[in-house]
Amino acid sequence: MAEYNYEDYNSSYESSREEHQQFLQFKKVFLPCTYLVVFIGGLVGNSLVLVISIFYHRLQSLTDVFLVNLPLADLVFVCTLPFWAYAGIREWVFGKAMCKTLLGIYTINFYTSMLILTCITVDRFTAVVKATKAYNQQAKRMTWGKVTSLLIWVISLLVSLPQIIYGNVFNLDKLICGYHNEEISTVVLATQMTLGFFLPLLAMIVCYSVIIKTLLHARGFQKHRSLKIIFLVMAVFLVTQTPFNLVKLIRSTQWEYDAMTSFQYAIVVTEAIAYLRACLNPVLYAFVSLKFRKNFWKLVKDIGCLPYLGVSHQWKSSEDNSKTCSASHNVEATSIFQL
Template sequence: MQATASYLSSTEFWDDEDLIFLCEKQDIRDFQVNFVPVFYYLAFTLSVLGNGLILVILVKYEKLKTVTNIFILNLVISDLLFTFSLPFWAFYLSSEWIFKNIMCKMINAIFFIGFYSSIMFLTVMTIEQYLMIVQHFSVTITRKPPYAALTCMIVWIVSVLVTIPEFIFSGIKDSEQGLLCDKDVKTHVWNLIASFQQIVLFFLVPLAIVSYCYIRIIQTLFKHQVRRKDKVLKQVFIIVVVFFLCWTPYNVVVFLDTLNYSQASSSQKCDSALDFVRNISENIAYFHCCMNSLCFTFVGTKFRQHLSNLLK
């Protein structure tokens, strides 16, 4: 799990020439032990309830043969997959890693598969709306269920492939605080590659695609003076906006942390302020796993109607 396990050690020593800098991180450790696990359990509970409701509504009231619903179903599965890892990290932060080495690898893989696939599904859903409204491909092959199923399959395959290094390098190791579940990499090259992959491929590129698609969609709606608001478009748009609001602070911190690590001296790398900002931005980003269901429930009129019928 990126950036979390590395702070379990409360004290680290940095050797810079003939000086030894004592890097105290007890405040970070206390913050992780007392606050972060509670936040993870809360996010897990809300995500299971919210995404579970959406899953029931999709199966009970909606036709899963439509393109949009196929994408929504896979997005919900992606969020639930991400959510499944949170209780393990919560218990880990409050104690130590008590599970086996293979579980450390699997939980890391599940975490990143859910993370990467969620980003790609949100991007794909935006492109699908762009093709339907701007390019008028509503009747072509891009709007047929086989196309959606193939697209979802590609997304899952790509998510698994980019997560293979996380599975390989993750493992348990001994420390003063007990067993850690962390990356076992002898060189820092992989950490730089992983940061580049996350920031560029899974943040900046999706952000550029989504921004372009919605700019063109807005231009098309104004050009043709369309008064009827597309409810599905509004729903997907809010989901995407919420996603980037949740993940932008975290990616900015990852970028600053990478610069700090590669350019700063050893004493400057012990930056407790950056550690706190990183932890807070991580919590905001991980809370996103329960936000999609809230958007579906309170923004989509159709989902609110289904939810009302379900509660009755």
């Protein structure tokens, strides 16, 4: 009996070691590759949104204010990913000061991005449900938008301080950058779950529910398109953010899962999916706008990437369609169109 248990233990131990080695190889390839893909996609998409918002939109509305801050936060966020990719392939070689700096930058921009998404949701709610009031108070809303954006960056810095202060380089088989403090980890997780998931999710559920109800009673050619955009925004947020946050929540309550190789796979894969938001945000929050797409073609024409005539014909067609469909001076329809 003792001999049987001993052999079974050895067999199980060898099997676990083999599975763990396979996981380390998978992580060594999968995570850096994902980081680089998100880095390239996020760099291109968010840079385009930032350039168009600053030089073509020129901050004419509250939406434009948020569409400067969102890609800026995502852009700085993705610029930290090559460092984490290299550290995943080899080890952390950038030193303690760089570790604290990149942890801080990464965290600040994560919170900023999520809080700006929340503000965009509330802004859409105001523009559709309280269209007349929003139109009449546009200048005031612009001021509040700029103040809110500044407060978001300050709040993000403050809630990121624990990771900046306690961030360090540890030797665990290889050098890694992180923070290993149970109390700090609990505080960080609670803050991430609250500001980075539950708050945006609650804002989306409440605001978009009322917006959908308003749209269903509205008239206009843009109603069905606006509903599709809302459902797409909700679906992308839930698909990309829910799995990773759920896995983190499970790990915080059941630490024994950390020893399971299958659970480690879940952490790595869901983290990679969560980071895709940095690539998808430009599409969901900028390129769905006709005005933004027209300015994009203007940018393409200005830098000489496409023949002038081909682009101008597309502008002409888009403008004619827009004028034909927007003949009504209905403020509500205009607000729906901005979704």
